[in-house]
Amino acid sequence: MANVLFIVAHCDDECISMGGTLAKHVADGDTVQGLILSPGVGSRDGSTEGIPARIAMCDAASKVIGYDVDVRSWPDQQFDTWSQLALNKTIESVVKEFHPDIVYTHWDQDNNLDHRLVSQACQVACRSVGELFMGKPNGYWTNHHFGNSEMRDVSDVLDVKQKALDCYWDELGEVVADPYEGFYQIVWTRGTL
Secondary structure, eight states: OEEEEEEEEEETTHHHHHHHHHHHHHTTTTTTEEEEEOOOOOOTTTTTTTTTHHHHHHHHHHHHHHHHEEOOOOOTTOGGGHHHHHHHHHHHHHHHHHHOSEEEEEEEEEEEHHHHHHHHHHHHHHHSSSSSEEEEEETTTTOSSOOOOEOOOOOOOGGHHHHHHHTTHHHHHHHHOOOTTTTTTTTEEEOOO
C-alpha cells in the first residue's frame, strides 16, 4: 500500500487530469490525500460568491473517488502575487505531515501560470518523495518535449472518474472521460529531481 498525494492549483484540476489515476489508487487500497491551493473561483468576474459551491463540488467529487482533500484559499489566477517561497513552504508542510510515496501534480510547462507555479513548488517541496509525476493535458499547445512518459489506462474506473467530473457541472458542463486519463488525454512524466 502506498501513500499518494495530489497537489493541484484549483478545484476541478484533480478530476480533469488525474481523477482516474486517483480512483485506481483508491481501488488498489492506497491512501490518497489531496492539497488544492485555490477553489478556482473569482478570476473571471471578480466575485467570490461561488467559492462555497465550488468547495461543495470538490467535496462531492472527493467522496465519489474516495480520498480526503484540503482546499486552501489562495486567490484564483494570482499565485504569482505571492512569493514562490510561501508556495513551496505550504506544499512542503503537507508533504512532511503526510509522508507520500507518490505525488501527482501539474506539468511544469502548463499554459496556466497557477499550474506552473504549483508544479515548480512541488519539484522543490517533494525532493524527499520517491516519485513525482507531472501530467500534461494534450489540449495545451507546446513546443516543449514531454519525455519519459507513461500512459495510465483508467478504463476499469472510468465510471468513477465520470461521476467525479459530473460534480463540477458549473465549470465543465457535460464532459466525457477518456479511458486514457483525462478529458484531455493525460501523460505522466517523472519530475526532474
